[in-house]
Amino acid sequence: MAWSKQDRIITHDKLVAMLPSVRKHLMKKFPSIISIDVGIKEVNGKLKEEFAFRIHLKEKKALSELKSSEIIPKEIKGIQTDVHKARIFKASGNVDNFIPDENSYSPLWGGVQLKFGGGSGTLGCFVKVKGDTKIHLLSNHHVIMSVKGKAGDLIGHPGAATEDCCCCDGSSIAKVVAGKVGVLTPPAGDPNIVDAAYAILQGQTAGDAIKVLYTNKIISIGPIFGSATPVPGSKVRKRGRTTRYTEGTIKSCTLTATVTYHEKKPEEYDAVYSNQVDINQDAGFDCYLAKGDSGSVTVNTLNQVVGLNFAGDAATGTGAANCIDDVLNVAGWNLEVLSSGTVGAIPISGMQADAIPAARPSTFVQRMEAKLKQTPNGQGMLDIINQNKSEVLDLINDNREVKVAWNRYQGPHFIGHLAKNAREKNHPIPKELNGYSFQNLLIKMSDVLERNGSYQLAQSIEDYSLSVFNFADEYNGLDSMDNLLDKYEFCPNCGQMNKTKNYA
Amino acid sequence: MYRLELLEIQLIKTTTGRRVRTIIEEQAEEVMMLINKNRNVTLVWHRNKGPQFIAKAYESGIKDNIEIPPEIEGIKLNTLLRRIAAVLQEHGSPFLKKAIGKHSLMVFNTAKKNKSLKAIFEEFKTMDQQFNLDSNNESV
Numbered sequence: 001m002a003w004s005k006q007d008r009i010i011t012h013d014k015l016v017a018m019l020p021s022v023r024k025h026l027m028k029k030f031p032s033i034i035s036i037d038v039g040i041k042e043v044n045g046k047l048k049e050e051f052a053f054r055i056h057l058k059e060k061k062a063l064s065e066l067k068s069s070e071i072i073p074k075e076i077k078g079i080q081t082d083v084h085k086a087r088i089f090k091a092s093g094n095v096d097n098f099i100p101d102e103n104s105y106s107p108l109w110g111g112v113q114l115k116f117g118g119g120s121g122t123l124g125c126f127v128k129v130k131g132d133t134k135i136h137l138l139s140n141h142h143v144i145m146s147v148k149g150k151a152g153d154l155i156g157h158p159g160a161a162t163e164d165c166c167c168c169d170g171s172s173i174a175k176v177v178a179g180k181v182g183v184l185t186p187p188a189g190d191p192n193i194v195d196a197a198y199a200i201l202q203g204q205t206a207g208d209a210i211k212v213l214y215t216n217k218i219i220s221i222g223p224i225f226g227s228a229t230p231v232p233g234s235k236v237r238k239r240g241r242t243t244r245y246t247e248g249t250i251k252s253c254t255l256t257a258t259v260t261y262h263e264k265k266p267e268e269y270d271a272v273y274s275n276q277v278d279i280n281q282d283a284g285f286d287c288y289l290a291k292g293d294s295g296s297v298t299v300n301t302l303n304q305v306v307g308l309n310f311a312g313d314a315a316t317g318t319g320a321a322n323c324i325d326d327v328l329n330v331a332g333w334n335l336e337v338l339s340s341g342t343v344g345a346i347p348i349s350g351m352q353a354d355a356i357p358a359a360r361p362s363t364f365v366q367r368m369e370a371k372l373k374q375t376p377n378g379q380g381m382l383d384i385i386n387q388n389k390s391e392v393l394d395l396i397n398d399n400r401e402v403k404v405a406w407n408r409y410q411g412p413h414f415i416g417h418l419a420k421n422a423r424e425k426n427h428p429i430p431k432e433l434n435g436y437s438f439q440n441l442l443i444k445m446s447d448v449l450e451r452n453g454s455y456q457l458a459q460s461i462e463d464y465s466l467s468v469f470n471f472a473d474e475y476n477g478l479d480s481m482d483n484l485l486d487k488y489e490f491c492p493n494c495g496q497m498n499k500t501k502n503y504a
Numbered sequence: 505m506y507r508l509e510l511l512e513i514q515l516i517k518t519t520t521g522r523r524v525r526t527i528i529e530e531q532a533e534e535v536m537m538l539i540n541k542n543r544n545v546t547l548v549w550h551r552n553k554g555p556q557f558i559a560k561a562y563e564s565g566i567k568d569n570i571e572i573p574p575e576i577e578g579i580k581l582n583t584l585l586r587r588i589a590a591v592l593q594e595h596g597s598p599f600l601k602k603a604i605g606k607h608s609l610m611v612f613n614t615a616k617k618n619k620s621l622k623a624i625f626e627e628f629k630t631m632d633q634q635f636n637l638d639s640n641n642e643s644v
Binding site: 447469 | 589616
């Protein structure tokens with residue numbers, strides 16, 4: 001978004017100052033309004049470069065179905081309105097489409113799995129109490145404490161915690177210090193604003209049986225440089241154990257979010273949170289958050305933590321996060337997010353503020369995905385790709401052996417030529433670059449990914465690598481895909497791809 | 505060596521087989537040296553049951569009704585081929601790397617399709633007929 005950050009902050013603060021009077025006026029006049037906040041205006045699902053008062057209704061009707069007295073005005077005090085159907089966020093739900101990252105990491109990173117009781121979530125980032133040196137992990141209350149949790153409880157990674165002793169498997173990594181979560185009826189003066197908890201890493205207190213190592217980085221994102229206030233319109237990203245790496249844009253920092261914690265007992269466990277960060281997933285991502293990503297943090301382009309993710313809306317794929325400033329200072333916690341250095345002093349992977357470079361040439365990938373979706377064979381291939389692509393990208397970005405292999409065997413250059421060929425049909429796809437053929441690259445990547453990836457990825461490589469080698473050998477631009485997809489039959493039962501036709 | 509010579513006799517009966525022998529001859533010395541002397545290659549070869557698969561392959565080329573097993577102790581034949589190709593191209597000469605890039609797909613596909621060396625030799629005969637290759641001359 002070319003709209004400058006400074007302009008957005010100034011306009012946003014001005015509108016937030018107007019919000020109480022706008023709420024008072026409109027919610028009295030229109031009882032169907034559930035909540036109002038200040039956010040980025042959306043038109044046909046696309047974010048525009050202007051703010052609006054976002055009106056959330058229980059049900060959004062067509063204008064023709066409304067009486068004139070029921071029509072929300074298009075402008076309030078010179079600011080446009082933007083009417084939405086209110087979402088019900090969930091801190092739980094189905095995750096059929098994703099393979100969670102249940103791997104064990106040592107040292108610990110942000111973005112890895114945590115386990116408490118029967119549920120799983122994500123380790124957000126590392127924090128400490130101001131003035132103290134002990135390191136703590138930050139996550140959601142409903143991830144590391146849940147209903148029956150209390151201070152002193154053990155948190156496990158990646159599996160459930162075991163009792164501390166010198167001969168146990170050591171999956172316990174931290175002890176809960178404190179937590180706070182929204183309630184159905186918050187007391188006056190104590191509105192629901194955070195669902196957060198923090199736990200002290202094992203090994204820092206006398207008597208701890210094990211010493212837990214950590215690194216102040218988040219998988220796929222890199223080193224973290226403290227925290228910052230979220231700003232609407234900012235590009236952000238997160239890494240969770242379910243959907244792994246996703247990118248998004250902050251739509252609002254004043255969202256009122258109704259969150260369901262227990263679908264069968266909403267009357268006991270629903271909570272309405274105010275001043276939440278509302279995040280839209282960017283193009284190319286099915287959703288920003290899903291179950292299991294709770295506890296992950298949202299970071300801006302400077303790798304500063306701006307929010308603690310805690311709930312998502314499956315229908316829209318959007319996510320809700322607590323503002324990090326509220327998390328760090330709630331209930332007198334006085335926390336600060338660890339920083340790996342001086343923000344802005346060294347560019348992070350060449351990123352400019354508020355502009356995240358594409359993880360891959362988007363036109364080529366989007367067009368290839370569109371081609372694959374057109375046929376059952378292609379859809380089968382796409383399903384396999386989607387199961388593994390996040391992990392493959394994580395490994396290419398974060399695993400040294402994989403990264404070195406990818407670069408040495410000319411991976412980025414081959415991808416660049418494929419992308420250029422997708423845009424310019426006459427651009428040739430080279431068979432060899434700097435002494436490495438495309439088959440050399442695929443063979444090498446299948447080996448390093450198999451050795452460094454999860455069991456799921458290794459299994460996929462074993463099952464499908466030959467099909468990929470054959471497909472790549474015959475690929476000659478996006479237009480050739482129609483013939484290729486017709487040629488390779490995808491067996492839905494065993495998942496194998498078999499060449500069914502020979503073309504001259 | 506007696507077994508190898510028997511296999512070679514079968515191989516050179518077809519034009520396709522002779523072409524394959526040429527490729528093998530160009531790379532065999534370096535591949536054998538790497539398997540025997542390069543620790544990384546040796547490890548991959550042995551861990552992925554290379555000697556066991558080779559032994560079965562020899563038998564399948566000489567005796568009737570002997571098949572190369574698709575899997576030995578949890579390692580699939582194609583997995584061995586893929587991993588050995590990866591380590592050979594990593595540690596071999598640029599010439600070997602280029603040959604692997606050029607021919608490995610043919611090797612993988614042939615191994616997947618045929619259950620024995622005898623079947624592979626039969627396939628070479630079929631390919632000769634398909635592409636009108638005379639067994640004594642390169643082409644008709």
